[in-house]
Amino acid sequence: MPTQFRRHSRVGLTVLLAIVSLVAVGPFVLMVVVALTPRLSPTLPYAWPSSLTLDNIAGLLSTESFLRWTGNTVIYSAVSVVAVLLSASMAGYVFARKRFPGRDALLWSLLSTLMVPFHAVLMPSVVIIQLLGWADTYWGLIIPTLANAQAVLLLRQFIRALPDEVFDAARIDGAGDWRIYWNIVLPLCRPVLGTLAVFVFLWHWNDFLWPLVVAGGGETSTLTVGLATLEAGHLTLPELMSAATVTGVPCLLVFLLVQRRLVSTVSFAGPGR
Amino acid sequence: MRRLRELLTVLAFLLPVLVLFGAFRFLPMLGAAGLSVTDYRPGGDFEFVGAENYAGLFEDQYFLASLRTTLTYVAIYVPLILVVALGTALLLHSVPWGRGFFRAALFAPYVTSLVLSGVIWKWLFEPAGLLQDPSTVLPALAIVGVWKGFGYAMLILLAGIRNVPADCLEAATVDGANVWQRFRHMLLPSLRPAMFFVVVVETIGAFQVFDLIYVMTTGGPVRASYTLAYAVYQYGFTYFEVGKAAAAGLALWAIVLLVSLTQRRAFERNP
Secondary structure, three states, X not given: OHHHOOHHHHHHHHHHHHHHHHHHHHHHHHHXXXXXXXXXXXXXXXXXXXXXXXXXXXXXXOXXXXXXXXXXXXXXXXXXXXXXXXXXXXXXXXHHHOOOOOHHHHHHHHHHHHHOOHHHOHHHHHHXXXXXXXXXXXXXXXXXXXXXXXXXXXXXXXXXXXXXXXXXXXXXXXXXXXXXXXXXXXXHOHHHHHHHHHHHXXXXXXXXXXXXXXXXXXXXXXXHHHHHXXXXXXXXXXXXXXXXXXXXXXXXXHHHHHHHHHXXXXXXXXXXX | OHHHHHHHHHHHHHHHHHHHHHHHHHHHHXXXXXXXXXXXXXXXXXXXXXXXXXXXXXXXXXXXXXXXHHHHHXXXXXXXXXXXXXXXXXXXXXXXXXXXXXXXHHHHHHHOOHHHHHHHHHHHHHHHOHHHOOOOHHHHXXXXXXXXXXXXXXXXXXXXXXXXOHHHHHHHHHOOOOHHHHHHHHHHHHHHHHHHHHHHHHHHHHHOOOHHHHHHOOOOXXXXXXXXXXXXXXXXXXXXXXXXXXXXXXXXXXXHHHHHHHHHHHHHHOO
């Protein structure tokens, strides 16, 4: 289509796109500016800060609760990435490469869970956590969120598309399933595992409802829960925006680093939870 | 014997996923139905009460109002995100340069959390008082939801636009079709499957709007943003009526299913 517009309308479209893009990223810029505004000086929208300071963010990072939320979020995201990638690639391998009774029915029933709104299973999930004695523990926070049907599907599709010869050759050489999985499937899946890792990281880093109800404001609260708590509290605006910045910047940085690959595969991974 | 060993290997590979899905996806589905006919409260017994929770929901005027509020939100959010995503996808496709840069900028809000979006936009909306007025609170929430979420729909639609052969569009231009005609008769028909996908996914998401409401309005003002998903949370974690919350959650599931099926039939009727 680029060829079908005249020169002046192309300039006009670019200007329009620039304005829309500014609306998309502008709020982040304002957030960071307010976060860097010195204490007791007027903030936006009343005045641009005359100088910038990291004091608000440093002060926030020296409070015990905020550090704990940050640590919990890192644990929640990192452990989930490793566990989802391992469990989903193991399942993906047998769904893609093995014949066994009930295989397709099982895959479909896993996928059918994508159609269930999380609020429909929220109460029973919490009751199960309580009966297990996992309320406000890392077990309760992490393990139930590892059941990830999108990851299983994505890896199954990828492994199915790998050339048969690789698997035949390995079998002739006498490799068993575990060896094939570890030495062939995982290395060949590296690109898709990388993309999936980013998505799983983002889903867990940004997850709110599950940490909210499992931790109940306790020891295992994450940054999103903490930020929502701070929003309802009595912080100054620069302090609140500092908390927002610390919560959001890791996601934006990860996105910038892997932007091209992420954008080209977004349609597989779906909108998340 | 060999087949048995083979089967055991398969089972071993599937074990983590089977346990996770069994305990935390399928068991909760059954549990939801079970809980919804008890009057369980945290620490109490599971006493059977029949359909009492469901009856209670339909006598609760706030619950009935939450259905209307949720539908209103969906009716604002879904068309808005479709228009914004389609508009930005067309713009991205049309500009001669800087496409990668603009695409990254437009997609950026999608990778952050709804809580973060809520915190920023609550502050941005403050001078205008949009969240304090019952008549503007739902459109304001929908704007934030669209701002946060349109990047995903935009990429889906952009992929759809790329599937339209460039030489067909060029031939149409040579034959004198203007921009609107090319859009209406060439792009739009081939975008239908992608648009249908976006509508279904975004509708399901919009019915579950929760994070933004928790952070920005807590259901107010005067319950003008008290949605179904927020009601589930309130029943369960403010009033500790676990059975009623489970029943409300199942009602949400039923509505989402019903709407998805209706959309599918509408799409299949006019392909």
